[in-house]
């Protein structure tokens with residue numbers, strides 16, 4: 001399909017065409033149709049088990065759709081070296097999915113943000129050292145370069161992971177519950193980076209549970225409960241009747257719902 005040649009935000013970064021995602025043939029998300037506009041800032045919200053993380057895994061390609069298609073029309077730009085740019089994706093999984101026991105220093109973890117351009121064995125150039133130091137300073141972690149990641153607090157680790165995202169220089173950034181168990185100051189600092197990415201016309205999608213934060217910062221919201229409940233301007237989507245409907249839809253599929261309700 002041809003992209004409309006209008007303002008950038010009217011072009012699709014991601015197009016969902018009757019997408020079903022799931023595990024062992026059991027759908028976790030289904031009937032998803034729609035478009036994430038290029039340069040948009042979208043929150044994905046929904047109750048536990050609604051399929052939010054599953055959807056991000058589908059977008060990043062870690063999970064193949066059981067049905068339908070996820071399309072990412074490539075950005076038609078030419079880079080300085082003459083090659084065509086692809087949609088570069090940066091993905092921050094939930095903190096619980098990260099193994100912090102690996103004894104890697106903060107500096108090396110952040111430097112990994114350059115892999116997509118330098119290659120695994122490409123080596124770090126002199127200019128890269130300055131960029132790595134800049135990214136570490138931008139998240140307030142200067143001085144922590146030689147600390148191994150296992151010694152960091154949860155909030156410090158999240159700052160370091162945002163530094164790596166900065167270096168990835170992606171046009172599509174996916175964040176899975178980036179502010180869960182993170183204090184107010186760190187959340188504010190990291191939200192400044194999210195706003196900066198939005199100002200730079202990158203497409204940002206974040207799974208979030210803090211509805212007030214979504215209302216304050218995210219213009220677009222997708223509310224899901226295994227299937228889309230509402231999608232569009234945040235204030236419209238986050239109406240109480242939609243939130244209630246989402247909860248009921250997930251509970252209807254949840255074998256533990258009744259027990260939890262009584263408790």
Ligand SMILES: Nc1ncnc2c1ncn2[C@@H]1O[C@H](COP(=O)(O)OP(=O)(O)OP(=O)(O)O)[C@@H](O)[C@H]1O
Pocket residue numbers: 023028046047048049050051052053054055
């Ligand atoms: N690896 C897996 N294998 C089998 N089922 C899974 C797997 N991961 C998730 N599920 C199931 O898929 C459904 C959606 O899970 P998902 O993690 O996407 O929900 P979520 O909306 O991100 O929830 P939460 O807010 O609790 O993080 C749940 O019923 C979950 O049990």
